[in-house]
Amino acid sequence: MPVKLPEEMSLAELAEMEQWAPDLAAFAKLTLATTFDQFVDALNQDIDQGVRLMEDDPGVRINDGEDRLTADLLTFLTGRGYDVTHDEKIGGHCDLVVKHRRQSFRWLGEAKVHKNDYGYLRQGFDQLCTRYARGTPDSPQGGLIIYIRQPKASSVVSTWRSKLTGAGLEEFAHRDCSRRPGLSFFSCHTHKTSGLPYTVRHIGVVLHFNPEDRR
Amino acid sequence: MRQINHDLGRDPSVRAACIAIVDYLAGQPVQNLQHITFGALGRMAGTTSLAEIMPAIRYLTGAALPLLDPQFEFIDGEFIEPLSTTEVAEARGSGIFYHPESGEQVADFATKIFMHFSLSEEGKGLTTCR
Numbered sequence: 001m002p003v004k005l006p007e008e009m010s011l012a013e014l015a016e017m018e019q020w021a022p023d024l025a026a027f028a029k030l031t032l033a034t035t036f037d038q039f040v041d042a043l044n045q046d047i048d049q050g051v052r053l054m055e056d057d058p059g060v061r062i063n064d065g066e067d068r069l070t071a072d073l074l075t076f077l078t079g080r081g082y083d084v085t086h087d088e089k090i091g092g093h094c095d096l097v098v099k100h101r102r103q104s105f106r107w108l109g110e111a112k113v114h115k116n117d118y119g120y121l122r123q124g125f126d127q128l129c130t131r132y133a134r135g136t137p138d139s140p141q142g143g144l145i146i147y148i149r150q151p152k153a154s155s156v157v158s159t160w161r162s163k164l165t166g167a168g169l170e171e172f173a174h175r176d177c178s179r180r181p182g183l184s185f186f187s188c189h190t191h192k193t194s195g196l197p198y199t200v201r202h203i204g205v206v207l208h209f210n211p212e213d214r215r
Numbered sequence: 216m217r218q219i220n221h222d223l224g225r226d227p228s229v230r231a232a233c234i235a236i237v238d239y240l241a242g243q244p245v246q247n248l249q250h251i252t253f254g255a256l257g258r259m260a261g262t263t264s265l266a267e268i269m270p271a272i273r274y275l276t277g278a279a280l281p282l283l284d285p286q287f288e289f290i291d292g293e294f295i296e297p298l299s300t301t302e303v304a305e306a307r308g309s310g311i312f313y314h315p316e317s318g319e320q321v322a323d324f325a326t327k328i329f330m331h332f333s334l335s336e337e338g339k340g341l342t343t344c345r
Contacts, residue, residue, distance in 0.1 A: 007254035012325035023269035032304040081277020
């Protein structure tokens with residue numbers, strides 16, 4: 001349903017329109033964020049929108065590497081107002097660093113192209129959790145972005161989830177992600193450096209492209 | 216404009232909206248740009264659709280090119296009081312807001328707090344460059 005632009009907007013109207021206008025909802029959450037959870041809620045919504053745009057056109061990305069793919073996401077998030085960098089030096093060269101414009105919140109992301117090697121995903125997870133992230137209260141969550149060119153992406157995400165579950169991480173727990181059921185999940189474990197819970201959103205990006213109409 | 220073209224090159228409709236807004240802002244005296252409504256931004260960009268204007272608002276209030284600052288006001292009849300984003304966030308989170316003058320709790324505060332935009336410090340550079 002198209003939402004007509006009002007002249008002025010009260011908080012009540014804002015709350016009403018948020019249901020119909022995802023960009024307004026994310027904007028309101030970010031502008032009025034006082035907690036990391038509010039910040040990351042808006043960020044996850046926007047990441048998913050950026051991921052959807054990538055998934056809509058996998059053919060043009062068939063030869064793109066991790067950096068090129070992540071640059072697409074970075075550009076999208078920059079356009080949505082985030083302070084976002086690629087390859088910023090934080091313990092190493094982190095793929096995606098997203099900061100709130102006014103608060104000290106920081107979300108880190110590591111991106112990997114899946115090559116049927118779950119050890120490579122584990123390497124990405126370890127880079128994120130033990131090299132880049134400090135697990136402090138202003139940065140208690142991050143993301144592992146998994147670009148999947150194989151068919152049945154959900155099977156890759158499910159297998160990765162099983163492998164991580166058996167990895168012996170301290171106080172490990174995992175749960176479904178309702179935003180992208182079957183393609184994303186959350187894990188949480190005790191961060192080795194801070195000793196605090198650290199949450200990772202594992203985001204499978206569906207990039208398989210093998211049209212069978214021209215064979 | 217270079218920054219907008221770089222950041223929004225793949226999003227032509229948002230880029231066009233941002234360029235139209237920046238063009239308009241650059242042509243106005245700073246004192247006229249302290250109370251910019253959603254509707255005014257829509258007119259600058261040539262749209263009446265919230266979905267069309269929001270990405271442009273997000274970009275122009277964001278980190279890359281922060282030309283606009285979100286502002287809030289409590290309006291109760293003739294009484295108008297600017298509010299900080301922290302005050303509004305707390306009211307929205309708790310559901311409790313006290314009248315800035317009387318100190319009494321305002322039950323329907325959500326209908327009396329309004330959002331608009333003003334030209335940011337960075338944005339003032341637009342008009343001084345002309």
